[in-house]
Amino acid sequence: MALYQIVAEWTTYLTFYLLCAVFIAFVGYCLYVWHIHQKYDHIPGPPRDNFLLGHIPTFRREMNSDRVIHDRFLEWTEKYGPVYRINTFHTVSLVVSCPEATKEILMSPKYSKDPLAYKRIFHLFGLRFLGNGLVTAVDHDTWYKQRRIMDPAFSSSYLRGLMDTFNERAECLMQHLEVIAEERTIANMHRMVNCVTLDVICKVAFGVDLDLLKHPDSPFPNAIDLCLQGMIQDIRDPFFRHSPWNRKKVREIQEAVKLLRTTGAKWINQRRKAVENAEDVPKDILTKILKTAEELKADGEENHEVMLDNFVTFFIAGQETTASQLSFAIMELGRHPEILKRTKEEVDEVLGTRRDVLYEDLGKLTYLTQVLKETLRLYPPAVGTSRWIHEDTVISGFKIPAGCSILFSSYITSRMEKFFKDPLKFDPERFHPDASKPYFSYYPFSLGPRSCLGQTFSQMEAKVVLTKFLQRFDFSLVPGQSFDIKDTGSLRPRSGVLCTIKHCAKSTF
Template identity: 85%
Template sequence: MAICQTVSECTTYLTFCVTCAVFIAFVVYCLYVKHIHAKYDHIPGPPRDNFFLGHILTFRREMKSDRVMHDILLEWTEKYGPVYRINVFHYVSLVVCCPDTTKEILLSPKYSKDPLVYKHLFHLFGLRFLGNGLVTAMDHDVWYKQRRIMDPAFSSSYLRCLMDTFNERAECLMQHLEEIAEEGTIAKMHRLVNCVTLDVICKVAFGVDLDLLKHPDSPFPNAIELCLQGMLHYLSDPFFRFLPWNKKKVQEIQDAVKLLRTTGAKWINQRRKAVENGEDVPKDILTKILKTAEELEVDGEEDHELMLDNFVTFFIAGQETTANQLSFAIMELGRHPEILKKAKEEVDDVLGTRLDILYDDLGKLTYLTQVLKETLRIYPTAPGTSRWLHEDFVIGGLKIPAECSVIFSSYITSRMEKFFKDPLKFDPERFHPNASKPYFCYYPFALGPRSCLGQTFSQMEAKVVLAKFLQRFDFNLVPGQSFDIKDTGTLRPRSGVLCTIKHCAKSTS
């Protein structure tokens, strides 16, 4: 009896101690949040939804309403000015739309990527995802080591050699579209160009033929979409993983991550063995990466994981953004017959009836380049980036204390009247070689040393696909579809760009 009473008293005492500890921790955290508010509240910004949650509830409402998250940031920019704060728990981020600050921070290597965002993408719901790849690496030495390995695979001399693959895969799309035109069915252009860009990145990067137009049941497109959805939920809704009704979706996302990393490991190991055995291997990006890694004596376990990190990065980013850009470009050309007519005339002048597009042809397609640039102005498929302020800074006369993140959004600046007259008007003449352009307001591939490694690759591919499409087909957008944007982490057309197409009257040879 005495023993039971002693155990009961110990349990009661332990419960009391734990309760006191939790209470003290809660009070300390409250004081810390209040300290952070006091530290940054001289910076303008929207009222917080909640003392602890900050603006999380607003962001969750925006996601549920299917709006683009950057639209609320644009509204706040117009209301609170070119620099304002947003709060999430005890974290503070600044949204900055000052060209001078954009230039100073993004062009400098001393400002690392924001750990609050990019550390989260190391894992996705408990599984290693982008890890320390080129996009997410925050340590400069880790990033620079990888960049040295990747650079030869994206040199101008190597990119010239990719024209055959660009032509081949684009030609597969043209043949598929001819069948659709003959059948008189609806072309779902976003899905189709998505298949082509994924085919291209798998072929030129990893030497693998997926041929998704003939094998639409491939699990890879769905896996990529699930990963993108997961990124969006993971970054904007910290409660998503723990809500019971999201359990199935979280499991699907985890399975998608496993598929991509398992596939990457398989393809990389197969290629490494082939190289070791002296077999003939494709002179693709993977071979170049393995060769450069060998020259740099990069062969540790973590180096292998980094290769997988970059495999997933290329697999997703190497096709998703280009496909979205092409889809938006086709959508806007369909909405503006006069622009479409001018683009088609240029393609006809440069290519005539010749089907094979040469590298030298790309530089002659100047108006098509303007169309693609204007597409990225209104629809930057990767709309923003962020950096970490590790020291005090002054922006627009406001002193910014260190230890906060700074968000830069090309989506916001590209849609501001301050920088672009009538910003929602699709006007490729903004990018005429002789047109005046505002600086550091348009950066769809980011700026500075951490800008997108594959931007030249992406725009070459986009130009080949779009030029072939305009050369071979006339098209009309299906009436009644939405021209809204769907935010899946990247931006894509909500309706998928549904078109009726027919073969051009002129013959090709």
């Protein structure tokens, strides 16, 4: 009995001391959060929903309502000015729409990517996701090594050689649309261009034919969707992964990550064996990924996982950007018959009855290029990017203490009357060659040394697909569909852009 009493007393003491320790730690953390508030509260911003959670409840409400969260940021920008703060726990991020600061920070290599933000997508729900690849590498030297090796795969001479693949894959879409036109069924344009752009990136980057239009049961499009959803949920809602109601979704996302990385390992090993056997291999992205791994290995760094990081990065980013841009462009052309008419006239003038688009044709498609740029203004693929402030600085008259994240959003600045007259109007004339250029308020592919490596690739592909589509078909949007935006980490048309398709009267194909 005496032993039992001693154990009971010690258990009571330990429980008491543990509770005291937890209480002291909680109070200490609250004091630290209060200190952070005092440090940054001279900067304007919306009232916090909660002392500890900051603005997280607002983010969760916006996501649960299926609203585009960037519209909330736009409202706050118009209310609080070119610099305002948002709080999450003990961290502060500043949303900046000042063109001068955008130029200074994004164009300079001395501002690294935000380690807190990109750490969130290093892993996804416990599994390595984008890791330390080209997009997510925070350290400048690590990034520079990878970028230097990848650059030749996106040179103008190499891209010129991809025109055959762009035409070939676009032709597969045209053949698919011919069947839809003959059967007079509804075309979900986003789904179809998504298949085409994924086919293109797999063919030109990894040397693999998926032919997704003929194999709609492929798991890859859904895996990409799940990864994007998981990424944005994990960044904006830190409680998502811990909710018992989300366990099924989390498992599905984990399986999607496994599928992409397992596929990457398989394709990389096949290419490595081909190289070892002295077979002829294309000088594509996959070959560059292998070369990157060898250089990192020579420097004593990890290489196998970085190879997979870059595979997943290009697999997802290489198709998502172009697919969304094409979908929104078709949607806006369908909503503006006069713009559609002018674009088709230019296509007919440049291409005539010729089936394939030549590299030389791309520079002649001036108005179509304006249409694509205006699409990117309203629906930018890289909605936002962030940088880390390592030292005290001043932005728009506000002293910014070191140790915070600066968020830039092309979505915000592109929809502000301050920078674009009547900003919600779809007007390709904004990008006429003689029009004044927007001053650091339009950057759909980011800016500076960390801008998107594949932007030229993406725009060449988009021009080929859209040109062939407008040359061969007339279309109209199905009445009653929504033209709202769906935010899945990237922006997509909520209804998928449903169209009725018919052959052009003059078409000879």
